[in-house]
Amino acid sequence: MIEKIEHQGNLLAIIIRANYQKDGISFFTPNDFSQQLGYMNRKKGYVIEPHIHKLVERKVVLTQEVLYIKSGSVLVNFYDESQLFLEHRIVVTGDVILLASGGHGFEMLEDSEMIEIKQGPYVGEEDKVRFKP
Numbered sequence: 001m002i003e004k005i006e007h008q009g010n011l012l013a014i015i016i017r018a019n020y021q022k023d024g025i026s027f028f029t030p031n032d033f034s035q036q037l038g039y040m041n042r043k044k045g046y047v048i049e050p051h052i053h054k055l056v057e058r059k060v061v062l063t064q065e066v067l068y069i070k071s072g073s074v075l076v077n078f079y080d081e082s083q084l085f086l087e088h089r090i091v092v093t094g095d096v097i098l099l100a101s102g103g104h105g106f107e108m109l110e111d112s113e114m115i116e117i118k119q120g121p122y123v124g125e126e127d128k129v130r131f132k133p
Contacts, residue, residue, distance in 0.1 A: 002028060005078055007086050012078050012102040018094025029098065034119055035064035037098045062101065063127055065118035069095045072112025079103030083131045105133060 001020040005013040014028050014037060027038040042048075067074075069091050078086045080102055090109065091097050 003089070005087065005089065007078070007080055007102065010102065011100045012086070013076070013089075013100055013104070014098045015089060015091060016096040018092070029100075033064060033100065034058065034060045034062065035066060035098060035100075035117075037066060037096070060119050063118055064101075065099045065116055067091070067097050067099070068115040068117075069093055069097075070113035070115055072114075073109040074112050074114065075107040075109055077105045077107070077133065079105070079131075079133075085133060103131070 001017045003015040003017070004011060005015070016028065016037075016039065020039065021041060022039065023041055025038060025040045025042075027036060029035065029037045071093050073090060073092045075088055075090055076097065077088045080086055083103055086102070089097075
């Protein structure tokens with residue numbers, strides 16, 4: 001239900017399958033990741049105290065993105081830093097994937113809707129190197 005895709009000790013992605021369930025709170029990313037991915041399962045009446053996040057300056061040098069597959073089926077291809085194809089996975093409705101490092105590309109296997117979350121500010125094409133598979 002939790003799948004980590006790694007290459008030569010480098011974490012490329014974490015997939016949380018739609019059927020994942022666990023009581024409490026779990027975080028799947030190391031503390032030093034600039035994108036943190038966690039899961040909460042709380043019972044009715046559980047209270048999370050109101051809070052404000054402090055202004056803390058952080059330096060982000062690598063964009064990490066999270067995709068929530070709202071509907072459909074998507075083939076995710078993984079590449080190393082040399083743009084060499086490594087492997088692929090299929091994510092489907094309800095799955096969540098964190099793309100942590102390396103390269104990636106997508107093919108929609110069905111009509112698909114995805115919600116993407118990543119760090120900002122957005123710097124356009126400055127952020128990416130596009131390549132042919």
